[in-house]
Amino acid sequence: MVDFAGWRMPVQYSSIVDEHLATRQAAGMFDVSHMGRLAIEGPGSLGWLESLLTRRVADIARGQARYTLVTSDAGPEGLTVLDDALVTREHDAADGSPRMAMVVNASNRDRVVAWLRSRLPAAGVDFRDRTFETAMIAVQGPLAIDIVCGLCGGDDAPRIRGLGTYRATQATLAGQPASVSRTGYTGEDGVEVVVAADVAVAVWDAIHDAGASRGLRPCGLGARDTLRLEAGMPLYGHELVADSDPFAIGLGLAVNLDDTSGQARRFPGGDALRRMRAAGAPRVRVGLAFDSKRAAREGSRVVVAGQTVGAVTSGSLAPTLGHAVAMAIIDRGCGAPATSVDVMVRDAVQPATVVPLPFYRRPAPRA
Amino acid sequence: MAADLKFAKTHEWIRPEADGLATVGVSAYAVEALTDLVFMQLPPVGKKVKAGESIGEIESVKAVSDLYAPVSGEIVEVNTALPGRLETLGQDPYGAGWIVRIRPDAPAEMENLMDQSAYEALVKS
Numbered sequence: 012m013v014d015f016a017g018w019r020m021p022v023q024y025s026s027i028v029d030e031h032l033a034t035r036q037a038a039g040m041f042d043v044s045h046m047g048r049l050a051i052e053g054p055g056s057l058g059w060l061e062s063l064l065t066r067r068v069a070d071i072a073r074g075q076a077r078y079t080l081v082t083s084d085a086g087p088e089g090l091t092v093l094d095d096a097l098v099t100r101e102h103d104a105a106d107g108s109p110r111m112a113m114v115v116n117a118s119n120r121d122r123v124v125a126w127l128r129s130r131l132p133a134a135g136v137d138f139r140d141r142t143f144e145t146a147m148i149a150v151q152g153p154l155a156i157d158i159v160c161g162l163c164g165g166d167d168a169p170r171i172r173g174l175g176t177y178r179a180t181q182a183t184l185a186g187q188p189a190s191v192s193r194t195g196y197t198g199e200d201g202v203e204v205v206v207a208a209d210v211a212v213a214v215w216d217a218i219h220d221a222g223a224s225r226g227l228r229p230c231g232l233g234a235r236d237t238l239r240l241e242a243g244m245p246l247y248g249h250e251l252v253a254d255s256d257p258f259a260i261g262l263g264l265a266v267n268l269d270d271t272s273g274q275a276r277r278f279p280g281g282d283a284l285r286r287m288r289a290a291g292a293p294r295v296r297v298g299l300a301f302d303s304k305r306a307a308r309e310g311s312r313v314v315v316a317g318q319t320v321g322a323v324t325s326g327s328l329a330p331t332l333g334h335a336v337a338m339a340i341i342d343r344g345c346g347a348p349a350t351s352v353d354v355m356v357r358d359a360v361q362p363a364t365v366v367p368l369p370f371y372r373r374p375a376p377r378a
Numbered sequence: 379m380a381a382d383l384k385f386a387k388t389h390e391w392i393r394p395e396a397d398g399l400a401t402v403g404v405s406a407y408a409v410e411a412l413t414d415l416v417f418m419q420l421p422p423v424g425k426k427v428k429a430g431e432s433i434g435e436i437e438s439v440k441a442v443s444d445l446y447a448p449v450s451g452e453i454v455e456v457n458t459a460l461p462g463r464l465e466t467l468g469q470d471p472y473g474a475g476w477i478v479r480i481r482p483d484a485p486a487e488m489e490n491l492m493d494q495s496a497y498e499a500l501v502k503s
Contacts, residue, residue: 026413026414027414028413028414028439233439237439303415304417305415305417305437
């Protein structure tokens with residue numbers, strides 16, 4: 012068990028490699044209750060989030076989730092990336108006003124909540140931090156949907172099966188009301204489920220009991236990290252930091268500079284992002300593949316022809332691939348796939364090759 | 379686990395041998411805590427080390443850990459088969475999983491280390 016942003020969390024339940032492979036081959040379940048869960052309700056909520064987030068929110072459909080950055084215009088460049096987040100229009104209230112949910116990183120929750128509160132309008136938006144009254148369980152892997160649907164009655168199971176990626180619905184799971192979204196952080200199919208905190212253990216046990224005989228394993232922070240690394244997903248504090256250029260790290264998809272009619276959107280940090288996009292990023296986030304199992308770690312220097320061209324942001328053995336991989340942010344000129352680089356792993360030089368991200372892509376589902 | 383083993387706080391064990399050398403490895407507890415070992419670096423034969431100095435490293439998927447010399451002395455033999463068969467560390471940590479043999483400068487230095495029951499108390503606390 013380790014301290015993680017104030018939460019006591021397991022790095023592993025059994026072994027990182029076993030948990031990782033179980034998620035790729037069957038299913039893994041993750042207690043991700045440490046993630047910050049925010050609720051934004053009221054008639055003004057869509058417009059308010061539209062004025063704050065890098066991603067368009069005004070045209071988000073009911074039951075749709077979008078990946079966004081939370082930015083302010085502080086800092087020398089006029090841009091500070093406070094976090095990356097998932098914003099979901101969960102459902103609409105009886106009066107038609109949208110109920111929005113945001114999931115933010117545990118390590119950034121306090122400052123994101125403070126920032127959002129500081130921007131609240133006088134009326135029309137009800138903002139609450141629901142982190143401590145709810146719990147969140149991710150079920151990921153080729154059997155995840157089957158296992159979760161087996162715990163749902165009525166038409167919930169077919170509705171969850173039919174959910175598209177980045178879509179969400181409300182369901183009764185193991186007898187408890189749950190928000191279910193087809194999202195995750197592993198590169199596998201699966202769902203993330205939010206339930207009331209006081210039923211979290213019962214729901215966890217129900218999912219575990221339903222899946223254990225089919226190979227589902229509880230997974231800790233270690234496997235969560237190796238899975239997202241193989242899937243090429245950025246992690247705040249590593250690939251993505253406060254002064255990141257999102258276009259350099261492949262997060263242009265999280266930035267909508269214009270609205271659907273082509274008009275420039277206005278949000279904190281928007282002008283800086285426009286300048287960055289026009290200038291073009293001098294650096295790029297790449298994948299590095301090693302022959303050996305010895306992993307480069309965050310901060311390991313990347314060297315080409317004797318010159319330091321960047322640094323590793325995350326690195327580990329990739330259990331699915333059987334060799335070490337890393338993500339690095341390096342000079343664009345050295346970022347073409349198949350480029351040979353040297354990585355300084357502690358006192359040793361480890362040769363590596365630039366490869367496209369992700370390292371791992373799940374096989375297409377059988378028809 | 380034999381009664382002639384002594385343990386360092388940093389989880390290495392050491393066993394005095396009849397020929398005056400001492401064999402060093404890492405405890406079963408440490409191997410189990412590390413899990414998923416991927417890499418091991420051993421010191422060169424002939425290296426002179428002080429007690430508490432790094433003599434190599436063990437890397438797991440989780441983290442990199444230094445190996446420390448439990449006593450001062452000279453490395454006279456290393457288990458070169460080990461890095462290619464890291465599973466041996468878990469299967470036989472006090473036998474085939476030995477890491478180095480040291481010629482201790484002062485065999486009495488081993489008296490500063492923990493016996494088995496003191497070590498077990500430490501890792502249970």
